[in-house]
Every structure is written in structure tokens, then in C-alpha cells.
Amino acid sequence: MALSLLVFLLLAGACSRSQPSLASADVVDVLSRPVDDSFARALEPLDFQFPLDHGPHNDYATEWWYYTGNLTGEDGGEYGFQLTFFRSALAPGESSRPSDFAAQQIYMAHFAVTSAPAGRHVSFDRFSRGAGGVAGATGLPRYEVWLDDWRAQEAGPGRFRLQAAAEADSGAVSIDLTLTETRPPLLHGEAGFSRKGPEPGNANHYYSLVRMATSGHIVFGGAQIAVTGLSWMDHEFGTSALSGDAVGWDWFAVTLDNDVVLMFAEIRTQTGSSQDIFEGTLSFPDDRQVPIQPDDFTLTPTGQWTSPDSGTVYPSGWRVTFPEHGIDLTIDPLIDDQEMDVTFSYYEGATVVRGTVNGEPVAGRGYVELTGYGEGVFQR
Numbered sequence: 001m002a003l004s005l006l007v008f009l010l011l012a013g014a015c016s017r018s019q020p021s022l023a024s025a026d027v028v029d030v031l032s033r034p035v036d037d038s039f040a041r042a043l044e045p046l047d048f049q050f051p052l053d054h055g056p057h058n059d060y061a062t063e064w065w066y067y068t069g070n071l072t073g074e075d076g077g078e079y080g081f082q083l084t085f086f087r088s089a090l091a092p093g094e095s096s097r098p099s100d101f102a103a104q105q106i107y108m109a110h111f112a113v114t115s116a117p118a119g120r121h122v123s124f125d126r127f128s129r130g131a132g133g134v135a136g137a138t139g140l141p142r143y144e145v146w147l148d149d150w151r152a153q154e155a156g157p158g159r160f161r162l163q164a165a166a167e168a169d170s171g172a173v174s175i176d177l178t179l180t181e182t183r184p185p186l187l188h189g190e191a192g193f194s195r196k197g198p199e200p201g202n203a204n205h206y207y208s209l210v211r212m213a214t215s216g217h218i219v220f221g222g223a224q225i226a227v228t229g230l231s232w233m234d235h236e237f238g239t240s241a242l243s244g245d246a247v248g249w250d251w252f253a254v255t256l257d258n259d260v261v262l263m264f265a266e267i268r269t270q271t272g273s274s275q276d277i278f279e280g281t282l283s284f285p286d287d288r289q290v291p292i293q294p295d296d297f298t299l300t301p302t303g304q305w306t307s308p309d310s311g312t313v314y315p316s317g318w319r320v321t322f323p324e325h326g327i328d329l330t331i332d333p334l335i336d337d338q339e340m341d342v343t344f345s346y347y348e349g350a351t352v353v354r355g356t357v358n359g360e361p362v363a364g365r366g367y368v369e370l371t372g373y374g375e376g377v378f379q380r
Helices: 005-012 024-031
Strands: 062-073 078-089 105-115 120-129 135-138 144-147 150-156 159-168 171-180 193-195 203-220 223-238 246-256 261-269 280-283 289-292 298-301 304-306 313-315 318-322 327-333 346-357 360-370
Touching (some): 062 171, 062 203, 062 346, 078 223, 078 346, 120 144, 223 360
Antiparallel strands (some): 062 078, 150 159, 159 171, 346 360
16 A cells, blocks of 8 residues: 555645644545546456556556565665655546646655665655656556656566666665566455445555565665665555545555565554455465455554654554464564655655464565654554
């Protein structure tokens, strides 16, 4: 589940550099606003056609391509990265105006790298209209999504290249990575039809590419490091909103060394309970996929961390159990401070996983996303 609320906030004008974080009520208000009926709605499972469906679906109001990865450097250090592209539509489809600057799509991108050796996480964001070649997405003749020189593009059958670069106060930061598919896509919910609320059409089409073999280079603090590892891509599109008294979510992607892969999340409410509208997926080494419902697991925070920048209190460390599948895991951040210091503060970070599956010890890596945590409030 990506941070789609950012796109809505961008269009609504609800965020600015002078407002680095918003209250949960503001998020819910924005996500609950009505959407133009002319946009397409996800009403039933889609017959995905790959690689074409890696590309944009401009008839829907929102869409995102969400890349995260866990890497090991030639120096033995552990690293994480995030490269995310968000599309939000002003109107469905393509503009019929002849100008190269006519745009019906707005794009936003986030880029971050975590360095365990340096004990640092750096993050960046960009915004642009989908016009003039500055930002956009295509599915034909090949898949590509970009904003300026940040891009993800098809590099061959089942292969992708990611590139992004920025300048931090500690020096240059960049990634140049090749990702190769090794598993079939995870189709979340009902064959990729993921409900976001009980209302008809309040759903997205949602799949993930997992255990993508990754190699290339990162630059951190001006030093180039050859890296290898595994990456994950979430692609989600639809015309949906949070429902009821939802305030945010805790989302996890986990890749274990026994080739078990899982994605799961809890949507938190104002009363502290979790909603029953989000589906996850468990994938086994034989590529069998099992849907995950909220009642299938228990998620318990084991600690907390307070951001020195935003003052937000986040859970930090978790135990998760899936009794029916004999899974018992602890999940800890690679480093504590992985808050995204962008227009809207949230937490997105690399994790280290340990535990057991059917009594056998396992280890792994993953990513966690935390949204809707108010300043000084540790919510479950």
C-alpha cells in the first residue's frame, strides 16, 4: 500500500513546506472527499496483461509505482532504497488540447536511501505536471515512468532499470540498479482487486513484483558502492478513499531466506481498532499464493521512536504471528530514523526480520510504511 494520500493532498493544496505534517483528521478529510464520477472505478478483478499493465491507467484518479529494496554493499554494509512515482489525474484520459504543456496528470516522486554503515537516511521529493516531457508514464512500446531524471523503465523481458540522483548535505546520493523478476506477480485481494472500503467502487487494482534480483551501484555521501540484493515493486491504481474513522495504516513487505514472501497491513481507526477491509498476500516457494485477512495475524509493537524533526511518535519494532501458517517473526528497523523528510512526513524504512516458520529458524529483510501518527501520540 503506497502513500496515495500525498497525491490527494497535492491536488487539494493541503500541504506546503511550512506544514511538514498534518493531523490525522486532515488526512481522513482529504481522502474522504468525493471524486468526479467521470473517473473509472475498480468494480471487479482486472485481467492483467503484463508488461502492458505496468504502464499508466489514466482513466483512474490515482496511481503509483512503489519501488523499495534491501541491498548489501561490496563493503559488507546494509542499505535500503525507495523510489516512488505518484500520478494524480485532474480529469480522466489524455488531454485533447494541442499544446505540449497541456496536462491532465500531476506527478510526484519520492527518493530515499538508508545507509546502515553511516547510520543515516536521506530523502527527497519532486513535483511536476505530466507535460512537456518532464514527467509521465508509458506502457507502449515499453513501460517507463519518470520525473525529470528520476525514472524506472523496462530494460528487457522481466527486467527494469531504476535511476535517481540528488544532493544531500553530506554529499551526492544516487541509485543505478537493475531489477530482474524471479517470481510471478502477487495479486492482492481477489485476483488483484483490493477493497479499500465497503462502498461499491471503493477499491483499487493492486499487484506486487517481489524477490526481484537486484544489482548495480549506489552513491551515498559521495562514495560509490557496488550492491546486490532483492527489491519489491507495488503498483496500484484506482479511484478510492479511506472509509469510516480510519486514521492511517501500518504496511509491511517481508522476504524470508526460505523463499516465503508476505505483504500485510493494518488500517488503524480513531478507536484504536483495525478495519477489516485490507487484504494481504502470503507466497510460498512453489509460487502458491494465499490471501491474508486481518484476523489471520496479530501485530504487536515492541517499542517506539520519536522523530527529532517532526515530533511524531512511531512504533519501532514489531512481533507478528500467523498461527495458521506457523509463522512467528520479529521485525526491526535497519536504523531507527527513517522518517521521510518531504512535503508530508511519514515513515518508510528498511527492516531486518528474524523468527521461525513451522519451528524452523528464518531470517529476512523487508520494508515498513507508517502513516497517520500524530505528534506525540503512539496509536495502535
